[in-house]
Amino acid sequence: MSSLLLSGRPVADSLLGSLKGEIKKLNPKLVVVQVGDDPASASYIKQKLKSCEAVGLRHEHKHLPEKTTLSELMMLIGTLNTDPDVTGFIVQLPLPKHLQSHVPDIIRAIDPKKDIDGFGAYNLGKMFLSVEFEHLPPATPSGVIELLKYYKLPIEGKHAVIVGRSNIVGKPLAIMLLNRGATVTICHSKTKNLSAMTKQADILVAAVGSPKMITKDMVKLGAVVIDIGVSRVDGKLCGDVDFDAVSEVASAITPVPGGVGPLTVASLIRNCVTAKRRQMENA
Numbered sequence: 142m143s144s145l146l147l148s149g150r151p152v153a154d155s156l157l158g159s160l161k162g163e164i165k166k167l168n169p170k171l172v173v174v175q176v177g178d179d180p181a182s183a184s185y186i187k188q189k190l191k192s193c194e195a196v197g198l199r200h201e202h203k204h205l206p207e208k209t210t211l212s213e214l215m216m217l218i219g220t221l222n223t224d225p226d227v228t229g230f231i232v233q234l235p236l237p238k239h240l241q242s243h244v245p246d247i248i249r250a251i252d253p254k255k256d257i258d259g260f261g262a263y264n265l266g267k268m269f270l271s272v273e274f275e276h277l278p279p280a281t282p283s284g285v286i287e288l289l290k291y292y293k294l295p296i297e298g299k300h301a302v303i304v305g306r307s308n309i310v311g312k313p314l315a316i317m318l319l320n321r322g323a324t325v326t327i328c329h330s331k332t333k334n335l336s337a338m339t340k341q342a343d344i345l346v347a348a349v350g351s352p353k354m355i356t357k358d359m360v361k362l363g364a365v366v367i368d369i370g371v372s373r374v375d376g377k378l379c380g381d382v383d384f385d386a387v388s389e390v391a392s393a394i395t396p397v398p399g400g401v402g403p404l405t406v407a408s409l410i411r412n413c414v415t416a417k418r419r420q421m422e423n424a
């Protein structure tokens with residue numbers, strides 16, 4: 142079976158292009174907070190800032206030293222929350238070891254109106270209501286929905302199987318697919334007989350971070366396969382899906398890199414524009 146390559150770049154370019162007019166009109170500002178020097182974070186932030194530049198979105202990179210204390214970080218969050226010029230901001234994860242256990246408190250400290258990562262309980266909770274209340278959805282799940290829409294791959298009535306139950310990808314994506322009429326199964330590290338589950342998927346999503354764990358025998362003929370995992374193997378980026386073999390059975394499949402990745406950045410920028418629009422409406 143020859144599978145359709147679900148490249149994320151044209152989708153991201155189309156989404157970013159559609160935002161340019163509103164960016165010019167509303168003039169929002171996005172701030173990225175980085176603590177320490179995690180190399181993967183540095184690379185992600187570079188991509189985010191490059192995309193801001195490309196669409197003319199005002200942006201600022203607040204880079205704090207590795208040894209930043211919780212109270213120093215909380216102080217900055219407080220300042221960003223109250224600065225009327227800042228539309229939205231993110232605290233790039235992972236944080237240095239001494240701050241990692243405080244991530245829930247740090248996310249809770251972000252004003253939900255400025256939480257453009259959509260990681261806080263308020264924005265995640267609203268998603269449970271319906272598509273209409275998905276105002277600031279987390280960027281990666283939002284990117285998956287955009288990708289399926291762009292390539293005209295239907296969701297309603299399909300069985301979506303998600304491998305991975307993180308708060309920022311697996312769980313919110315399950316809700317977004319459910320809101321659009323899919324039957325959803327979430328699998329995780331404790332799931333028994335994983336391949337019996339994945340083989341039922343019309344839409345199979347892998348979001349684990351375990352290189353090539355989804356093999357050809359785990360995929361139904363004709364399935365749409367979305368790979369969100371990113372690992373580095375021998376210096377090269379590698380997804381959760383054994384791409385070459387699974388391509389032989391999938392009807393459509395995302396590459397890694399170049400699949401969902403570019404859409405994550407575009408969705409973050411869309412959230413910043415949405416945040417600004419809603420802040421102005423409610424002012």
Ligand code: GUN
Pocket residue numbers: 185231232233234235258280281
């Ligand atoms: N680390 C990896 N992806 C993300 C993301 O989307 N947002 C934040 N804040 N940190 C991340």
